[in-house]
Amino acid sequence: MDCIFCKIVEGTIPSKKVFENDHVVAFHDIQPAAPVHMLIIPKKHIAAMNDVAEEDLPLIGEIHQAALQIAREQGVAESGYRLINNCGKDSGQVVFHLHYHLLGGEKLGALNA
């Protein structure tokens, strides 16, 4: 499958990983929009939030758990951070492998910017 994030999971495309367990990987966004900008993804290929099935719900919990751990490790848990999922055309989703942006390290702009 021609999916850039599956290739990052496999290691055939390099990334700066900050977290990995059996089901979840997180790495630095290649074009950071904030001082802390990580992408948190399931290893399983799920194209978008619209495709999250009931059986995937524990995975979403693991992603949230990973996000909290990363926020703490990156030193933004107390100052504040944002966890964003873009789903579909109007959101600007460009990579169709489910991912959550973790942003922080500065005062973030308006949500709809």
Ligand code: 5GP
């Ligand atoms: P989306 O708009 O789909 O929610 O965001 C996709 C994100 O993936 C963008 O912020 C983009 O900078 C990031 N990205 C795209 N290709 C790569 C890549 O090859 N490596 C990494 N680390 N990030 C990528």
Ligand code: ZN
């Ligand atoms: Zn994929």
